Amino acid sequence: MITLENVGYSYGGGDLLSDVSVKLSPGSFHFLTGPSGSGKTTLLKLCYGALLPTRGRATLFNTDLRALDRDQMALMRRRIGVVHQDCRFLDHLPLADNIALPLTVSGHNLADEAGNLTELMQWVGLAGRFDALPPELSGGERQRAALARAVIMSPDVIIADEPTGNVDWEMSQRLLHLLIELNRMGRAVLIATHDLALIRAAKSQVQARVLRISNHKLQLAGADL
Amino acid sequence: MNAGRIRNLLLGDPQAARVVPPSGFTAHLTLFAAGAMAFLAVFALALSTASGRLADRWAEELARSATLRINAPADQRTEQTKAALAILQQTPGVASARALSMEEQAALLAPWFGADLPLESLPVPQLIEVIEDDTGYDAAGLRLRLSAEVPGAVLDDHGRWRRPLVDAANSLRRLALISVLLIGGATAAMITLAANAALAANQQVIEVLRLVGARDGYIAQAFVRRFTLRALIGAGVGVATGMIGVALLPEASDEGGFLTGLGFQGAGWLLPLVIPPLGALVAFAATLFAARRRLGELS
Structure with missing residues (x-):
């Protein structure tokens, strides 16, 4: 579904990533680790087309990223659910509208989707927060809301950047459980994280590959994680 | 789009x-x-x-009228006015021509000299209003004929001061x-x-x-x-x-x-x-x- 072949990315004259190759297939589960500033977020952005590689080839759903115009790119993004580390929301809209935003921008009638939206909000434990504004939410609620927004369009791929960065262990387990559940439904999952405990917990429940960025290159991490 | x-x-x-x-x-x-x-x-x-x-009004009103001024001694003024009117009536392109009365001339001068101007005691020339028809008249030919037959006549077709006004508007x-x-x-x-x-x-x-x-x-x-x-x-x-x-x-x-x-x-x-x-x-x-x-x- 998403393939990077010998991809490199340079910024300001220096290499951030070099010779990166990775393939996200249906039902695959990947963790991406590495020190801060190693290029994890950059790699995720290359995967969902927010950045174009300066070398190599990136394909989204069998289409070269460079061949996509802006409208085609928008359509591709509807097939990829992204959870940002900082959980960006539209602060003036109620939570339910924020979660339903992918449906809104793709022209779905929200009245028809009300049942699904309610079910999804219950699934992420936000059933009672329909009308809350994003600034009123706790860190954990924001992370769960971001995950709900990422999956509301039933995307083929879910990409999450430090989804448990601002939550306690219990909440991170809950979020992980949600992602594993989605993976079992056939979605490809890619999670960038520092949290080795989270990776260990996931590996006990799902077959996950752990990738590590080191010296601008992507390596398969050891099985002892 | x-x-x-x-x-x-x-x-x-x-x-x-x-x-x-x-x-x-x-x-x-x-x-x-x-x-x-x-x-x-x-x-x-x-x-x-x-x-x-x-601009349209000035162009329209002034383009169709002209003034003939008879600058003749008092004893010849009536004679020359009649001669000028006769020539104008024969001129192709002139729809009508008439001599302004003393009252009309006094009204024209009133803004400058007041309403009670004793016009008959002043050497004011006789004015003749000329209205042209759609075809228009030959101003140069008319001037030539007037200079030969009515020596005191001066034709003013208003073009001299009409054009700048219309241009300004x-x-x-x-x-x-x-x-x-x-x-x-x-x-x-x-x-x-x-x-x-x-x-x-x-x-x-x-x-x-x-x-x-x-x-x-x-x-x-x-x-x-x-x-x-x-x-x-x-x-x-x-x-x-x-x-x-x-x-x-x-x-x-x-x-x-x-x-x-x-x-x-x-x-x-x-x-x-x-x-x-x-x-x-x-x-x-x-x-x-x-x-x-x-x-x-x-x-």
């Missing part, structure tokens, strides 16, 4: 308007700019139409129209600035929308619709205020001269009603241009 896309941009998904935060100084700036510019445009249009009317009309165009350009510039400010202020909103798969057209729609409607409302208020202002100007009168004729007449009152839709069109184009440029800069 076809009509369907324009309709979608303005009327498409009402949800699109909600995704952009509603408040901000750009709303007030757009309303104010559109209103003020529409107000000024009404006055520029009024000036343009009034000066156009004036036409220049005024052109200046007023240029003002309308400049007002339109300034409105576009201000709305572009306001739209750019709104787009910059909502950069994060735009990034979130792009992230969840919004097309550029959808994002632009929210801004275009908002600025177009604001410009339409602002221009509507500006035009209404401007029209009231024009309506309150003094009625046209001979005493007041040109300055009292600065209004619209008849169907001319409909002309300012074009300004709000035009303002909205300018806002539509300016915002679309600004939105496309800004969105093109984002990944």
